[in-house]
Amino acid sequence: xxxxxxxxxxxxxxxEVLLNEEENHxxxxxxxSNILYDTIDLxxxxxxxxxxxxxxxxxxxxxxxxxxxxxxxxxxxxxGRQSKAVLGxxxxxxxxxxMYTYKVAGPxxxxxxxxxxxxxxxxxxxxxxxxxxxxxxxxSNYMALIMARDAKDPSCRENGMTKPxxxxxxxxxxxxxxxxxxxxxxxxxxxxxxxxxxTGKMIPADLEKQIKIDIENNLxxxxxxxxxxxxxxxxFDPIDEVATITEKYNIWLHVDxxxxxxxxxxxxxxxxxxxxxxxxxxxxxxxxxxxxxxxCSLILVKDxxxxxxxxxxxADYLYQTDGDDFNLGKTSFQCGRRNDxxxxxxxxxxxxxxxxxxxxxxxxxxxxxxxxxxxxxxDYTTYSYEDSISVCFNYxxxxxxxxxTLLYEHQVTVVGFGDFNEDTFVRFVTINxxxxxxxxxxxxxxxxxxxxxxxxxxxxxxx
Amino acid sequence: xxxxxxxxxxxxxxxEVLLNEEENHxxxxxxxSNILYDTIDLxxxxxxxxxxxxxxxxxxxxxxxxxxxxxxxxxxxxxGRQSKAVLGxxxxxxxxxxMYTYKVAGPxxxxxxxxxxxxxxxxxxxxxxxxxxxxxxxxSNYMALIMARDAKDPSCRENGMTKPxxxxxxxxxxxxxxxxxxxxxxxxxxxxxxxxxxTGKMIPADLEKQIKIDIENNLxxxxxxxxxxxxxxxxFDPIDEVATITEKYNIWLHVDxxxxxxxxxxxxxxxxxxxxxxxxxxxxxxxxxxxxxxxCSLILVKDxxxxxxxxxxxADYLYQTDGDDFNLGKTSFQCGRRNDxxxxxxxxxxxxxxxxxxxxxxxxxxxxxxxxxxxxxxDYTTYSYEDSISVCFNYxxxxxxxxxTLLYEHQVTVVGFGDFNEDTFVRFVTINxxxxxxxxxxxxxxxxxxxxxxxxxxxxxxx
Numbered sequence: 001x002x003x004x005x006x007x008x009x010x011x012x013x014x015x016e017v018l019l020n021e022e023e024n025h026x027x028x029x030x031x032x033s034n035i036l037y038d039t040i041d042l043x044x045x046x047x048x049x050x051x052x053x054x055x056x057x058x059x060x061x062x063x064x065x066x067x068x069x070x071x072x073x074x075x076x077x078x079x080g081r082q083s084k085a086v087l088g089x090x091x092x093x094x095x096x097x098x099m100y101t102y103k104v105a106g107p108x109x110x111x112x113x114x115x116x117x118x119x120x121x122x123x124x125x126x127x128x129x130x131x132x133x134x135x136x137x138x139x140s141n142y143m144a145l146i147m148a149r150d151a152k153d154p155s156c157r158e159n160g161m162t163k164p165x166x167x168x169x170x171x172x173x174x175x176x177x178x179x180x181x182x183x184x185x186x187x188x189x190x191x192x193x194x195x196x197x198x199t200g201k202m203i204p205a206d207l208e209k210q211i212k213i214d215i216e217n218n219l220x221x222x223x224x225x226x227x228x229x230x231x232x233x234x235x236f237d238p239i240d241e242v243a244t245i246t247e248k249y250n251i252w253l254h255v256d257x258x259x260x261x262x263x264x265x266x267x268x269x270x271x272x273x274x275x276x277x278x279x280x281x282x283x284x285x286x287x288x289x290x291x292x293x294x295x296c297s298l299i300l301v302k303d304x305x306x307x308x309x310x311x312x313x314x315a316d317y318l319y320q321t322d323g324d325d326f327n328l329g330k331t332s333f334q335c336g337r338r339n340d341x342x343x344x345x346x347x348x349x350x351x352x353x354x355x356x357x358x359x360x361x362x363x364x365x366x367x368x369x370x371x372x373x374x375x376x377x378x379d380y381t382t383y384s385y386e387d388s389i390s391v392c393f394n395y396x397x398x399x400x401x402x403x404x405t406l407l408y409e410h411q412v413t414v415v416g417f418g419d420f421n422e423d424t425f426v427r428f429v430t431i432n433x434x435x436x437x438x439x440x441x442x443x444x445x446x447x448x449x450x451x452x453x454x455x456x457x458x459x460x461x462x463x
Numbered sequence: 464x465x466x467x468x469x470x471x472x473x474x475x476x477x478x479e480v481l482l483n484e485e486e487n488h489x490x491x492x493x494x495x496s497n498i499l500y501d502t503i504d505l506x507x508x509x510x511x512x513x514x515x516x517x518x519x520x521x522x523x524x525x526x527x528x529x530x531x532x533x534x535x536x537x538x539x540x541x542x543g544r545q546s547k548a549v550l551g552x553x554x555x556x557x558x559x560x561x562m563y564t565y566k567v568a569g570p571x572x573x574x575x576x577x578x579x580x581x582x583x584x585x586x587x588x589x590x591x592x593x594x595x596x597x598x599x600x601x602x603s604n605y606m607a608l609i610m611a612r613d614a615k616d617p618s619c620r621e622n623g624m625t626k627p628x629x630x631x632x633x634x635x636x637x638x639x640x641x642x643x644x645x646x647x648x649x650x651x652x653x654x655x656x657x658x659x660x661x662t663g664k665m666i667p668a669d670l671e672k673q674i675k676i677d678i679e680n681n682l683x684x685x686x687x688x689x690x691x692x693x694x695x696x697x698x699f700d701p702i703d704e705v706a707t708i709t710e711k712y713n714i715w716l717h718v719d720x721x722x723x724x725x726x727x728x729x730x731x732x733x734x735x736x737x738x739x740x741x742x743x744x745x746x747x748x749x750x751x752x753x754x755x756x757x758x759c760s761l762i763l764v765k766d767x768x769x770x771x772x773x774x775x776x777x778a779d780y781l782y783q784t785d786g787d788d789f790n791l792g793k794t795s796f797q798c799g800r801r802n803d804x805x806x807x808x809x810x811x812x813x814x815x816x817x818x819x820x821x822x823x824x825x826x827x828x829x830x831x832x833x834x835x836x837x838x839x840x841x842d843y844t845t846y847s848y849e850d851s852i853s854v855c856f857n858y859x860x861x862x863x864x865x866x867x868t869l870l871y872e873h874q875v876t877v878v879g880f881g882d883f884n885e886d887t888f889v890r891f892v893t894i895n896x897x898x899x900x901x902x903x904x905x906x907x908x909x910x911x912x913x914x915x916x917x918x919x920x921x922x923x924x925x926x
Contacts (some may be wrong), residue, residue, distance in 0.1 A: 002546075003546040003547075004482070004544065004546040004549065005482075006546075007546045007547060007549065007550040008475065008478060008550075010550060011550055011553050011554065012471065012475065014554060015471060015554075015557060018554075018557060018558075019467070019468075028569065030569070031569065031570065033565050033572075033785045033786070033789040036570060036572075036573045036789075037573060040570055040573070042570065042573045042574055042577045042808075043577060044577055044578065044581050044808070044811045044812060044815075044816065045815055045816065046815050046816045046817050047815045047817060048813060048814045048815040048817070048818055049812060049813055049815070051813075054812060054813045057812070058554075058809065061570050061571075061574070062554070062558070064569055064570050065558050065560060065568075065569050065570055065571055066560060066566065066567045066568065066569045068558070068559050068560060068561075068567060069557075069559060075566065075567060076561060076567060076799075077799075078559075078561070078799070081467065081557075081559065083465075083466040083467040083469075083470045084466075084470060086467065086470065086556060086557065087470040087471075087473060087474055089556045090474050090553055090556055091474065091477060091478075091481075091521075091525070093549060093552045093553055093556065093756050094478060094481060094532075094544075094549065095481075095525070095528050095531070096531050096532060096541075096544065096756050096757055097528060097529060097531060098531075098539060098541070098757060102496050103529065103538065103871060103877070103879075104529045104531060104538060104539060104877070105528075105529065106491065106493070106494065106527055106528050106529045107494065107499060107503055107505065107524050107527050107528055108524075108528055109496075109499075110499045110500060110503070110505045111505055111524070114505045114506060114507055115507065118507050135598040135602075135797060135801075136797045136798065136799050136800065137798065137799065138796070138797045138798045138799075139598075139796070139797060146646055150645075155650075156645070156648070156650065157645045157650065157651060158645075158650050158651050158652045159650040159652055159653075160624060160627075160628075160644075160648055160649045160650030160652075160653055161623060161624040161648040161650075164623075165623075174798070175776045175777075175778045175798070176798055178776060179774070179776050179796075181623075182613075182619070182620045182621075182773075183609055183646070183647065183796075184646065184647075184648060185619070185623055185624040185647060185648015185649075186623045186648075187618075187619065187620065187621050187622040187623030187624075188620060188621050189621045189622055189623075190622075190623055231780055232780050285799075287799070293556050293559050294559055294561060294799060294800075294801045294802075295799060295800075295801050310645075311642070313638045313641060313642050314638075315638045316881070316882055317694055317695050317879065317880070317881040317882065317890065318879075320864070320867065320868065320879055320880065321868055321871060322496045323496070326496040326499075333601070333602070333642075333646075334598060334599045334601045334602060335599065335600065335601045335637070335638070335639055336539075336540075336541070336599050336600065336601075336748075336750075336757060336758060337599065337757075337758075338598075338757045338758050339757075345505075345507070346521065348507045349507060349512060349517060349520070349521075350511060350512055350514075350517045351511045352507075352508055352509050352510040352511040352512070353507065353508065353509045354509050354510060354511070355511055401783070404783065405783065405784055408566060408784060414566070414567070416566075416780065416781075416783055417780070417783065418779070418780040419779055419780065427780065
């Protein structure tokens with residue numbers, strides 16, 4: 001029997017261990033970071049290990065690795081596990097294609113392009129649109145910024161930054177905007193943070209006011225980022241109103257839908273993205289709302305010429321057969337690139353667009369269940385708004401930082417906190433579409449029981 | 464039985480199909496890109512598919528996807544399949560952690576850090592060194608360039624590019640250098656392409672000459688990229704001699720070891736990297752020489768302060784427990800980040816550093832077998848040099864572009880061509896360490912038989 005066959009048997013055995021653990025202990029056995037290296041032998045040594053020892057340490061690693069697929073994980077903007085997407089990603093590991101050329105990726109190129117084409121159709125982009133799969137939401141935003149920069153200052157690609165370019169984003173937007181300004185040569189001081197209203201949405205009037213000031217100062221407004229699902233509150237910026245402004249001043253409009261751009265699939269919720277077809281670029285992460293394994297991020301552009309202008313490069317040693325439309329390295333940041341498309345395709349192909357829609361809609365339904373619960377229980381203070389899958393709250397005025405840390409340290413449930421304006425609160429995210437209404441209500445029960453049983457610890461910790 | 468259990472059964476069934484195909488047809492059934500969408504139903508539709516139809520189309524996709532793990536694939540700077548690394552990556556798909564915090568990655572953080580620490584030790588970096596796992600070799604080079612830029616022009620991060628920064632790389636280096644200059648705001652015209660000698664190595668004297676000219680013109684030399692394994696010839700730039708120059712002029716020295724930096728593991732070949740400990744940053748791709756699934760790329764820096772200076776960002780909603788040393792998002796380009804470390808760790812842990820060394824050494828041995836063969840057969844012209852795993856040649860003066868394309872179209876073997884100076888030739892890469900001496904000799908036999916049997920086609924095509 002080949003080594004690979006043996007290792008596939010071992011894989012199946014370890015998956016069984018993992019799935020049993022997830023069922024019996026939905027929160028992983030936590031090892032304090034201070035004692036990590038003393039607790040598991042993670043060391044790499046000169047000599048090979050005997051198979052049994054290797055298996056033993058690998059099991060320990062599995063058991064103590066945080067479990068992101070269970071019904072007690074609510075800490076991040078991803079969670080759960082869509083089975084057909086897992087299947088696709090497991091196959092991608094075995095196939096191991098690099099997505100730069102048709103010669104070495106073959107039909108995987110078509111798989112990627114089909115997803116991109118359908119996504120562009122859902123946005124309402126026209127026949128000139130296209131896209132690619134960056135390595136995550138931050139990179140999607142970055143690629144959009146680079147395209148905007150190069151469109152406004154076309155000599156930049158060859159001669160470097162010459163104009164004082166300015167970008168705009170809501171103060172509630174993702175931190176990658178600040179980092180990206182630095183990476184692209186604009187500088188963090190040239191990011192204007194636009195005010196958000198009380199529900200976390202960008203205020204268009206403040207945007208226009210800021211643009212006017214910059215123009216008066218001979219600065220060059222270049223890029224506006226609106227967010228479809230802000231990181232903390234899950235708010236949707238008003239794309240349509242912002243688009244009126246970006247069209248007026250000829251500024252690139254990017255929709256950062258990393259968190260909630262997947263509502264393009266939802267007949268019920270698509271209105272939250274009204275005006276999206278007026279944007280120049282749009283990104284969404286299928287590894288967030290759609291539940292594929294990490295990472296599965298798309299950047300889509302209304303006019304594919306910008307992808308080519310900013311990212312193409314000739315390379316005779318690489319592009320040797322087939323046309324540019326099939327050699328995807330011409331539109332990517334990277335050279336070698338993992339196949340992040342197959343997992344999305346296996347899921348979408350098997351359950352259909354309607355099935356994806358149900359995944360998305362279910363998260364809003366679960367959020368309504370959660371919001372309804374806390375709004376009807378006087379011990380909770382609510383900081384969450386309609387049409388958001390971030391259900392933010394405080395419980396019995398307990399410091400949310402203390403509460404979340406204790407829940408984590410006691411392996412009760414995994415959830416984080418967030419800030420908005422002057423408030424800090426628990427951010428409970430209903431992004432795991434495989435959860436049921438009961439799972440959501442169970443979370444609150446688990447939380448309340450923990451507080452009940454640990455009054456003393458909470459009081460001590462809060463001091 | 465759960466849906467996931469069913470899909471794992473399907474996975475095992477499909478892997479068996481795939482492995483049988485690889486054995487019986489080492490080159491995949493090729494579909495011309497022009498008829499791809501008419502040949503396989505890649506379309507995504509509203510409705511779900513019944514399981515049997517889904518399975519059928521998925522099998523078709525598998526069978527016609529280019530096979531990168533077989534003994535007739537020599538087209539890229541990766542190939543083959545290290546079984547224990549496959550195991551690790553399959554588990555990473557199921558675990559699905561994001562590497563930004565200890566709270567959601569737990570011991571996977573330690574796994575990543577142990578690989579980084581051991582790699583830094585092999586390079587000879589001191590106690591202040593650290594690193595991260597970027598998404599590939601291009602991104603590794605990009606992160607190095609950003610750190611160099613920010614070190615030379617510290618206000619750049621806040622205020623944008625203000626100085627005329629210049630970077631240097633050999634004309635034989637990877638094309639990401641030009642793209643990265645554009646992305647970082649330097650501009651492609653501010654890349655100086657340094658001459659290479661007849662074996663493809665950077666000529667240090669030409670580098671110093673160019674630096675002096677730039678200084679005289681009030682430009683600011685900022686970044687020198689040397690390559691450990693150039694893309695076409697697989698040549699090693701003379702790091703030690705270049706380091707003398709970068710130290711003299713206070714310029715950041717980066718070693719792009721994407722292709723062959725893994726020789727840090729080889730007692731026999733480490734001398735090719737003489738002086739590497741004098742560099743500021745060093746990258747290598749374990750998915751190339753070490754044979755993990757894509758992607759597994761490392762950037763290592765002698766002084767970790769530069770990683771923090773260029774890539775850290777506070778984010779209260781994210782960093783809530785444990786210290787910076789365990790919250791790896793503070794030193795990465797991305798926010799959410801796939802676990803690319805586990806696959807390397809499972810391989811390294813199980814076979815030991817000595818086992819990794821054997822993987823690396825075997826590629827040089829196989830290259831010697833290939834070079835010895837062509838040098839002793841008068842029908843071959845050799846364009847390959849000692850200590851390179853790119854064995855470049857022409858056969859019977861046949862146009863290599865024509866030959867490689869026909870071999871691909873006839874599904875004989877998959878190999879590409881390259882250029883250096885005025886010459887174009889077949890670039891045969893012995894990077895698949897699971898190949899044997901017989902596999903290498905078989906390639907030449909297959910090639911020669913094809914030419915013998917297709918004289919007419921070759922003559923027609925060459926006209």
